[in-house]
Amino acid sequence: MPDIFTPEWYDAMLELANSRDDLSDKVPQGEWRVAIEIEGDGISPYTPEGEFKYFYVYMVDGKIKELNPCEEKITVKGLNYRISGPASVFESMAAGLMDPIEKGLDGTLTIRGDMRVMMQNADLANIIFDVFKSSDLTDWPKGMPPYDKQSC
Amino acid sequence: MENTKYDAIIIGAGHNGMALATYLGKSGWKVLVLERRLEEGGGLCTEQYTRVEFNHNLHSNYHTFVGLCPVYDDLELVGGRDGVSYAHPPVQMGSIFEDGTAMTIHTDMKKTHASMSRFSKKDADTFQRLYKEVKGFQDLMIGTLMYAPPIDVNDITKALSIWKVEDKTEFFRARLRSISINDFLDKHFEHDKIKAMLAFHASICGYFTDVVGLAISFPFMLGKIDNWRLCLGGAHRLAHTLWRKMRRYDITLRMASPVQKILVENGKAVGVQTYDDQEFYADKLVASSIDLGQTFNDMLPEDAAIPKEIQLEIDNYQYQDGSFFSVHMAMDKIPTYKAAEFDPDINNAWVLNLGFERLEDFNQDWEDIRNKKVPANPKLNVAVNSMFDSTDAPDGKATGLIRVWVPYDVDGKGPGTWNTSFKDVYTNRCILKMEKYCDNFTRDDIIQAKPYTPLDISEKLVNMVNGDWMMGKISEENLMGNRPSPLMSQYKTPIDGLYLCGSTTHPHGFITFGPAYNALKAIAEDFGMDRWWEEI
Amino acid sequence: MKKEYDAIIIGGGSMGLTLGAYLQRAGMETAIFERRWEEGSAICTSECTAPGFLHNLHANFCEFMDWHPPYHDFKLEELGVRMIYPEAQAAIGFSDGRPPIVLYSVEKPENFKKTHESIAQYSKHDADTYVGLRKQILELQDVIAVNYYNPPQDTTGGRGDFFPMLGIPSDLITASCKAVIDYLYESSEFKTMMYRILQEFGPALEMEGLGAMIMGNFWISLNWRMMVGGTHTLAHGLEMAGVREGMDFYENCEVVKVLLDNGRASGIQLKDGTQIKARKLVASNADIKATMLDMVGEENLSETWVRRVKNYRIGYSNVLASTALALHEAPDYKSAKYNPDMNKAFYTIVGFDTPEEILQYIRDGVSGRMPGIAGAGTWVNSLWDPNYAPKGKHSLTGWFFAPKASDLTIEEWDEVKATYNDKFIQRFEKWAPNMTRDNVIADYFYTPLDQELEMRLMEGDFQNGSYMPNQTGHNRPFPEASQYRTEIEGLYLCGPYMHPGGGVSSGVGYNCFKVVAHDFGLEKFWENHPRGF
16 A cells, blocks of 8 residues: 555555546536645644645546646646645545545635535535545555544 | 727726726726716715715725625735725624613624623624634635625535535534524524624625525624724725726726617627717627616617516516615714713724614514615614724714615605605604714714715616615525526626626625626636636 | 835825826826825815716816816826817896897807807997907917916916007006906996906906906806816826826825925825825925925925915905705796807806996905805706706706805804805896796705815815915915925925916916926926927
8 A cells, every 4th residue: 555645645546536437427527626735733744844735636527637746836827726724634534534524614624716616516525535535545654643632 | 089999898887897897907908997977986985975074985884895805805906006995993893772781793703702791601602603613614605605606506505415514514504595594593592682783784784684595694794794894085995996906907987978878789799889979899798787777678779689588587676675774974073872881892883783672673674664664763873984084074073874774665655755854854863863872972963964865875876776785685586596687697698798797696786896706707718818816 | 105206296186186197207206195085176076966966066167178288198088088068158147038148169260250149239349349359369379378388477477468469458457357347348238247257267356456367268268168077077087197107196195294304305294194205306286375384384484485375365356155956957047038048058147137246246255245146157067968967957056256264154154055055046036937946956055164174275265375466477376486396495386376376277287397397307398399388
C-alpha cells in the first residue's frame, strides 16, 4: 500500500476514482478543476504547522486526467472549486472518521465555487468522499487519526 | 455628435444596472447605460428631504451585504480610489418594549447573548447555537443560493436530504420550506420578546414573517444580523462611486433619457430608442434592470414574439402586499430612550424596533396590510443615522427615520389616500408613538418632519410598482427559479439578446447586487467572456 | 485617500469643477474636496415639490453655452449634457389681459421680426432700439466673450468699451442700469420687462456706477438654453469630464484649513483632521471670507488683505429666493389670447404691470423685507422637456428678489417659507386665471438662508458678492485679488466673487486656469484657439 501523500498514493487515488463508474456517470460532462489546500494545524504529523499542501484535480468527461501535488497555491484559470481546511481534518476524513458534509456545514472546511452543480448532483459528493476515505488504500507511516489532540 | 453604437446597452442606472455595466466595461465592452431620472442610483437615493443640510436616505438605508457580496470586492466599491466608507455600528439593532425593557443586538455576539439572556437564557443559548451553525455554511450557501443563477428548489431540498443535513445540523433542514418564519421562531424559541426581535429583523429585510416557505431563508438572514452597515455620506454615495467606476472604464451613463422602445430585428434585441427618438444600437445585448411591465409591455414592440405563457406570467407578476410609510425628521438632537435605564446600550443602537412586542403584532399588521388597512397603531422602525455619520446633519443636529409597514392600496380605493392630509395625520401618529419611548425627546425637538409614502416611492422610482422596493413578492412562488417567472429565471428572455438584470430577478430587491452578478454569469456564458471576477 | 496631489481644489461648484478638469488635462494631479455629498453647488436640480417634478432652484438660464469653454473643450455632449433652445425666449403678460411682449431667440434672423412686432405693439421706438441693439450685439458678441473669458483688465470688465459702438452715451457707463434702460426705452410695458430681466443678472437696478453691466444683459439675453433633465446634468458632465481626465473627487470632506509652509499654501486640512499635501497649488471656490479668514487665518494675512476681505460686500443686489410649484396645468395667461407664445415662453415675467411695481419690489428687498408685490420671473421647463414632470403635469420654478439671509431671523424665514407661495399664487391667478391653489399639486419655497446653509452662498447672494462699482471688473473682489492670485503664494481663488461672476458660464474657473497655467508654465492652448479666448 502506498503511503499517504506520496506520489504513489496520488496515482492510486486517481486509479481508484477512475475505476468507479458511478463517479464518472455522475460528473457532468466537460472539464472540471479542483484545488485542494491542506493547512498544517499542529496536529497532523504530515503537514508542519503553518505550512500548506496543495493538490490539483483535473477531470474531463468524468475521468480524472490529473491528480498532482503542487508546490504552491493553485491559481490555474477556470478553477471550479477550491476546498481548504486543516490537515488533521482531511486526514480524519481519509481515515473515514469525519464526515465531510458536516465539516463543510460547520465551516471547518471552506468550499469556494459554485455549489449549484454539487446540489443538482448531490450523490456525487457522497461518491467523491467515499473514494477519498478509502483508508485501506494507504499506509500511515507517521500514524493515523484519531490523533491525540483532535482538531475541531 | 454622440456615439450610437455599443456592445451592450443597459436600461436603468440603479445599483444593479450600474454594477453589470461596470463588469462589462471592465471586461473591455463598450457600454451605454440609460437612466430616466436626473440622478443615478435608483433606490440609492439621498436628498435634503426635510430641510437643507439634512440628508435623508429616501429608499435604501441599510446595507447588509457588505463583505458577503462579491461585487463589492470585484469592483472595489469600498475604500481606495472612488470607494465608499461604511460605518458598522457596534450596537446594530434594538427593540424597546412597552414595559420599559429593551434588547440589543451587537456586533459582539457575547453582548447579544447577554442581552437576550436577561429575557431567556434558554433562547439566548439557542440563538447562539443557531448563529454559530449558520456562520459555518453562510458563505457557501450565500454564494450558491444568492450569487449564482437560481436552481430548482427541489434540487436543493433533495441535496439536503441526500447529504443528511438534518442529522448534521440543529436548525437547517429541508422541512423549513413548508413553514413560516413565525413557525420557525415558535419551534425554537420560547420568549415572545426574543421572537419579536428576530421577526423584526426579518421584516426589515422585506420578509413577511407569516408566509409559508420563507423559513428556509431565515437562518441565512440571521447569519448577517450583525452586518447592518451605513454608507457614510448617504446611500447615494454608493451610486456615485459606481458611476465614477463606470466612467473610469469609459462607460457612458446618459441621464434623463427614458427608453421608450427596445428595438428588435429578426427576433433579436438590437438597441433602444429613447423618448426623444434617438436610437442607440447594441451589438451584443440589451439588459433591462427595470420592472417587467415597462420592459415587456411598454418598451418591446407589439409584434415582439413573447410566448403566451410568458406574457401571462408577466401580466400576473405579483408584488409585495405592503410597502413602507416613512417619516423623515430633521431633529435638534439625538433621541435617548427611557429603556436605557434597563439597557443603556439601547441609546447607541442603530436599527430600532418600537412596537413589535410579540409575533401576534406582526400577524395583525400583515393581516391589516393584506386587507388594505393601514395599521391603526403604527409599529416603528426608527434609525438615526447621524449617530454614526456626522455629515448628514449640521453640527449638533440629527436626521432621523421612522418606517412603518403599510399597504399601498388603502381600503381598496387605490393609493390616492397617501396624497391626502391622511399622510400628515399618520406622520403625527408615528411621532406620538416614538415620543412615548423617549426620555429627552418630544415633537418639539423635531425641526421638521416630512412623510414619504408608498405612492411617493412608486412615483419617484416608477419601477418600484405599488411602492414595492423588493420589486416583487417575497414568497416561494416568486423566489429562486420562480422569479420573475419559471421561464425567465435565468436572466434571459424570449427575445434573443434581451437580458434581465434587475430586482425582479433572483434573488430580489435590496442592495444585494445579486441580480446584476447573476445576469453577468449568464451573459459571460453566452458570450464566452473571460471571467476575471471568478477568482476562486 | 491619497496624501498628496499637485493641485487641490476646495469646493466642487461649477467653477471648481471647471478649473479641476483643465488642470488635470494639463498634467497636474488634481483632486476636489467637496463639503456636500454631491458636486455642482448651485448647478443643482431637485425634486423638492413632489416625486417626478424637477426644479432648478438656482441656475436655470444656460446662456453662455455657445462660448462656455469646458462644454466644447471636454465634449460634454458626449457625456450626456444636452440642451434645448426654446423659440420664445422671454415674455411678459399683464393682469388686465393686454397683449404680451414676447422676445424670440436670436438663433434665426426671422425671429427679430417677431420680436420687433411684439414690442412695437407698445412702442415702435422701443422695438427699433431693442432689435437694433440686439442685432449689433450679434456682431460684437465674440469680442464681448473675449473680455468675459479673460482675467479682467478694467473696472467694467471691458463692458464699458462697447457703449460708444452702440451709440449709448459714455456718461451712462457710470450711471445706473435703470438710467440706461430709461434712456433707451419709452413704453411702460417694455421697461417693466427690461427692469425685471436686468434684475435676474445681478446688478441692482438703481445703483449708480453699474451702467456698463447692462452689456451682459444684452449679450446673453435671448440666448437662453435649458438643460435637458435639469441644470444639474451639467454638474454631472463637468465632474465626469474630470473623471475621464483622471481627476479625483472626495465628498463629505469639509476643508477647515489651508496649510502653509513658509508662507506658501502647501495643502489642506479636513474637518476630521486629515491633511492632504498640495505639491503645487490650492485653489478655493468656497466663499471668500471663509477661505481667507477661516481657512488661511487672519494671522497669516497682511492687514490690507484682512481689511479688504472683511469689507467685501455680499448682498443685497443678487439675493434671490426661489419658488417651485408642481402643477396640474401650465399657466394659461390672460394675455395669451393675443399671442399664444405667451404660454410657451422659456422665461415668463408674472406679477408686474408697471416699472414702478418692479422698483417698489426691489426697494422692499433692499430694505430687508420680502417684497409686498409677490411677482417673479418663472420657468416651466416641462413645456419642452418631458423629463421635468410626470406625463401631463408641469413643473414651475421662479425667482423672487429677496432680502439678505441675515435681514430675517430663522423663524421669520420659516414664516416666509410657509406663506409666501400663497401670496404668489394669489397674485399669479390675476395674470393666469387657471393658477389657482387647486392647480398646485405641491409647492416649495427656497430662501436665501437655505442657500447660505446649503451652498454657502453667503446671504443667499448668488453672485457671492454684490455687483458694485468697486466690486466689478478688476475691482472684483478687490484690486489686489482680481487676478485670481492671493497674497499667499500657491493659493488661488476661483469662486463667483471673482470676475466675471457667477452664472452657468465656467468663466471664473476658466480664467483662473489661465492664470495658474501662466504661473506654472503649462501649455497655453487657448492662445492659438480659433475661438479667440
